[in-house]
Amino acid sequence: MKLYDCAGAPSPRRVRIFLAEKGIAVPTVQVDLRNGEQLTESFRRINPDCTVPVLELDDGTRIADAIAICVYFEAVRPAPPLMGSDPQDKAIITAAQRRAERDGFYAVVEAFRNFTPGLKGRSLPGPDGYEQIPALAERGRARVLRFFETMEAELAGRAFVCGPGYSIADITTLVTVDFAKRIKLTIPEASVNLRRWYDAVSARPSAKA
Amino acid sequence: MKLYDCAGAPSPRRVRIFLAEKGIAVPTVQVDLRNGEQLTESFRRINPDCTVPVLELDDGTRIADAIAICVYFEAVRPAPPLMGSDPQDKAIITAAQRRAERDGFYAVVEAFRNFTPGLKGRSLPGPDGYEQIPALAERGRARVLRFFETMEAELAGRAFVCGPGYSIADITTLVTVDFAKRIKLTIPEASVNLRRWYDAVSARPSAKA
Numbered sequence: 421m422k423l424y425d426c427a428g429a430p431s432p433r434r435v436r437i438f439l440a441e442k443g444i445a446v447p448t449v450q451v452d453l454r455n456g457e458q459l460t461e462s463f464r465r466i467n468p469d470c471t472v473p474v475l476e477l478d479d480g481t482r483i484a485d486a487i488a489i490c491v492y493f494e495a496v497r498p499a500p501p502l503m504g505s506d507p508q509d510k511a512i513i514t515a516a517q518r519r520a521e522r523d524g525f526y527a528v529v530e531a532f533r534n535f536t537p538g539l540k541g542r543s544l545p546g547p548d549g550y551e552q553i554p555a556l557a558e559r560g561r562a563r564v565l566r567f568f569e570t571m572e573a574e575l576a577g578r579a580f581v582c583g584p585g586y587s588i589a590d591i592t593t594l595v596t597v598d599f600a601k602r603i604k605l606t607i608p609e610a611s612v613n614l615r616r617w618y619d620a621v622s623a624r625p626s627a628k629a
Numbered sequence: 630m631k632l633y634d635c636a637g638a639p640s641p642r643r644v645r646i647f648l649a650e651k652g653i654a655v656p657t658v659q660v661d662l663r664n665g666e667q668l669t670e671s672f673r674r675i676n677p678d679c680t681v682p683v684l685e686l687d688d689g690t691r692i693a694d695a696i697a698i699c700v701y702f703e704a705v706r707p708a709p710p711l712m713g714s715d716p717q718d719k720a721i722i723t724a725a726q727r728r729a730e731r732d733g734f735y736a737v738v739e740a741f742r743n744f745t746p747g748l749k750g751r752s753l754p755g756p757d758g759y760e761q762i763p764a765l766a767e768r769g770r771a772r773v774l775r776f777f778e779t780m781e782a783e784l785a786g787r788a789f790v791c792g793p794g795y796s797i798a799d800i801t802t803l804v805t806v807d808f809a810k811r812i813k814l815t816i817p818e819a820s821v822n823l824r825r826w827y828d829a830v831s832a833r834p835s836a837k838a
Contacts, residue, residue: 469728485723485724488724507700508686510701510704511684514696514697514700515697543768548775550772553762553764559752559759
């Protein structure tokens with residue numbers, strides 16, 4: 421088994437944190453996203469979508485999606501549960517993870533990829549060269565600020581995004597907050613609940629992954 | 630238990646098909662999206678994100694996300710499995726569902742919401758009024774066509790999106806193809822594998838949901 425990874429990149433970091441929380445070590449192969457290795461013929465044979473992370477199982481099966489990789493490890497090693505342990509928790513955590521991804525993570529992606537000069541013609545990850553859309557960079561920034569507001573309200577009186585237990589929803593939210601620094605957005609001073617939560621999840625050893 | 634639904638809308642249709650495949654009946658409450666009922670104060674108290682579907686459990690817990698609702702029912706009624714039954718299948722199906730959603734479903738949403746005159750100021754679902762971005766409508770259309778190409782290649786020699794068994798990845802793909810009609814995109818004549826698959830999944834009783 422091996423994990424195609426890129427140190428410093430937010431998508432594979434979600435998997436690295438998940439694995440650290442589970443106490444699972446997987447050998448990694450670094451893919452040099454900065455220099456476009458994901459777009460080379462040889463990497464396209466590994467993942468035609470030209471993205472990391474990709475988990476390669478021993479039988480050669482490849483899972484080319486961060487959350488799907490987490491689903492795999494949650495199933496093979498259920499403890500500690502990071503995706504819920506009863507039907508209701510599973511649903512609540514799935515919904516919270518997906519909202520953080522949609523309103524937070526993808527909003528940062530939108531702002532980052534449509535603004536950064538080095539990403540001209542790369543407004544979406546993947547093999548197709550879509551041109552940057554400046555209005556989308558603006559919208560992305562506005563959405564990230566709204567996401568911070570929403571999370572500030574949600575985290576009042578709660579240790580973690582879904583209540584008393586740490587989950588994959590915390591991982592997506594943490595990676596989003598750190599990724600947002602790349603578009604110069606940080607948690608507002610007044611957002612005391614979000615800051616308290618951020619300090620707590622960042623202090624966990626997994627956050628270094 | 631009840632499901633806030635809107636007949637004819639693609640997001641809740643994903644849940645309706647899933648429930649039909651499981652043989653589960655849930656009472657529904659229709660929300661009039663066409664006339665903006667999702668934006669009213671009374672619906673905001675049900676779901677501040679102003680979207681359907683929302684599943685309300687008997688204890689009042691609300692799950693406001695189509696896939697999270699499916700996760701709930703997959704956990705309470707595992708048969709027939711629509712999200713995989715071993716770790717590898719679960720991961721493969723999750724990855725395929727998410728790709729269909731990202732490259733297909735959301736691409737149609739992008740094209741539809743940024744083009745339709747009646748959706749001015751509503752380029753994203755939810756409570757925030759983001760202006761339409763014409764370039765995003767264009768990009769959305771291009772992405773849907775690319776998604777059709779990808780699926781045509783994937784479905785060669787396969788009964789369903791993830792192999793021999795029907796899964797939630799088929800549901801997302803089916804709903805995407807039908808939703809694309811709203812932006813006047815249909816499966817190209819030459820895409821024989823995608824057409825054969827579409828005819829088969831559309832003939833299942835669940836497709837009427």
